[in-house]
Amino acid sequence: MNAPNSFRAQPDERGHFGPYGGRYVSETLMPLILDLEREYRAAKEDPAFAAQFDDLLEHYVGRPSPLYYAERLTDTLRDSAPEGMGAQVWFKRDELNHTGAHKINNCIGQILLAIRMGKTRIIAETGAGQHGVATATVCARFGLPCVIYMGAKDVERQQPNVFRMKLLGAEVRAVESGARTLKDAMNEALRDWVANVHDTFYIIGTAAGPHPYPELVRDFQSVIGREARAQLLDRTGRLPDLLVAAIGGGSNAIGLFHPFLDDADVKMLGVEAAGEGLEAKHAASLAGGFPGVLHGNKTYLLQDDDGQIAEAHSISAGLDYPGIGPEHAWLKDSGRVDYTAVTDREALDAFQLLCRTEGIIPALEPSHAIAAVARTAKTMPRDAIILANLCGRGDKDIFTVAEALGVQI
């Protein structure tokens, strides 16, 4: 593939990122998807929309999130690095947002769109519950009824988030079909949507699904990268050498990466969940999947030779999905972004490393990014800068981590 003039000009007018993306939805949804695209174009041109979005991000979400130099983590990694090696590690602190993750950025943008479109009912899918909590939060804030679809297995393993959503006034519907996880929750949300298109807005939680979702979720999450770029320039007078972010669907990663895509000297690394290993059960669609069509878009999917979708596995419920956002599929093929994978075990080690060196309990999702940072920093010189997205905090994960470590709470 020849390098394009800009990596920031995707998707095309039909929602395609190279061969990926698109609008693979049933005819019932198609007119609504076209309406959404029209409304999003209008909102983008409307200064009042941007003003309301920015105001809510500042005063409700708590942005800008800090950019933090992780000095002790950097020093600790240097201890085992070769002479002169060991890059500086900086974190974008999106775990300090209201509701504890980057998910809220997108939910604010989408609920403002829903209100513009006159929709009066909100639905969403959730895996770990972070997107469900963020959606329930904005629904409470704007007084709209909210139904969250969540796989029954995830309901069992994420009880604190289920209770949070209920406190916020949402109805949580446990999905019993399939493997009873995120993929099945998304199927059920689509079934609800197709039956309620007249009044319902579907707040998709990641940069995936039918066009224009991958684009608009990316745009709402790009506040992460825009802030980080300005903050690092302000603090150090330079751009980072490497960006690192975890990827399930890929919204926090694309939010960090996108504003830097045309900075040719900035390398980028997306980190998928290798679960129990790429030869065993995992959730690394780019590393172990093939292009296909699911949930409205063409992208890399874990699937068999007949196109049946495989069950993903990750210790992180937020990464436990057999697909990935279509822009990442395109960025992989174009070579602009490198992708790697980190196992459950490596993520658990990184989780504990950050707790002990920095006094920050990360979510299991960014723990995957931290594991990749730990691996990579040792191969880069001391004056190099790695900027990683700390996209969520780990309070929700302490029970999972305790169980994995064999600790009774």
Place this chain on the structure above:
Amino acid sequence: MTRLADAFIADRPALICFVTAGDPSVAATPAILDALVEGGADVIELGMPFTDPMADGPAIQAANIRALGAGITTADILRIAKDFRARHPLAPLVLMGYANPMLRRGPEWFATALRDAGVDGVICVDLPPEEDDALGPELRAMGINFIRLATPTTRDARIADVLNGASGFVYYVSVAGITGKQQAQQASIEEAVARLKHATDLPVAVGFGVRTPEQARAIGRVADGVVVGSAIVEIVAEHGTAAAAPVAAYIKTLSAALADARKVSA
């Protein structure tokens, strides 16, 4: 490809019957297909199972799970189709399903395999006209009808897009929702069929929520075809490998009801 067109030339509405391939087993499907023909089905829709049937209600979801659990593969479906064609040289056979299993080995591979198996058409739930490039050109090159769906949300301005590249018949999904028990108002069906027939010479078939002979007859008064799916799939679920006889008996009640449904000429 005239088999499909011929299904709509009789002076009564066509009966279009859906079953899921491989439900309850790969071995049981041919007898169920024969039962559909014996009962009077004019067009057979053979469902390609998918792990993630997003547009389907509980009955067809369960059939997909049973079929995949029974080990059905794409190769099995093609063999079932080919054997059906050998037994029933004149009965139109359409494959219905989701894009990913159809596209997995590439659109050319799929279209060629369907031609070789004697399949007359394809209905792909999650491939709207906007993504026609992904499969449509290959199907048309192989002479396979690409049957498009219209729904209650398809506004007049979109109908031309929906019809562009479509052939065989137009499938009007009468309910904005998933497959199953929900029924549309007769008046809304009549209005939608009239709109579609104004825009195309293709036959218009109506489906979603059709269960009883009375419903089929009422729809058959205005439409060129009536699609029945979940109700048949439920009989298969209840009777399993012994489903052929009760399926045939049920289809006979539908075909009898349609025999004297007078079509309103468009």
